[in-house]
Each structure stands twice: as C-alpha cells, then as structure tokens.
Amino acid sequence: MYFKNKNKLDVKYDDLISELQDVVVKKYSQHGVSLIKKNISDVSIELSFNIGDNELIAMNVNKESPY
Secondary structure, three states, X not given: OEEOOOOEEOOOHHHHHHHHHHHHXXXXXXXXXXXXXXXXXXXXXXXXXXXXXXXXXXXXXXXXXOO
C-alpha cells in the first residue's frame, strides 16, 4: 500500500514470500520443486528452489530502495 504522506510503499514481506513460493510450486510441481533456502535480512530476501535434484531457481529481493 502506498501512503502519500510518507512517500513509502508498505510491503508485507511474509505475504510476498508466500506468493512467490506459491507461484514457483504451481509452475514446477510436476518436476518435484522444493524450497531449499530462505534467508531474510533487514535489507534483502533470498529464496532458492530445487527442481528435481538441481538448484535451478534463485530469487533475491532488496527491501530498501535507493529512491
């Protein structure tokens, strides 16, 4: 949600992570996808997924924007 008085986007990171996981699982469920790494820090989110026996998908999301 965007607040005009704060000029800042309010992001619910737990919801974002859940949505990203759901999209990947739905897309690759027939190939045996699984989340193998989830690192959350103050500045970023990192997700990595195995598809079969290979790490094929990695996502990095920065929480802070320089703008």
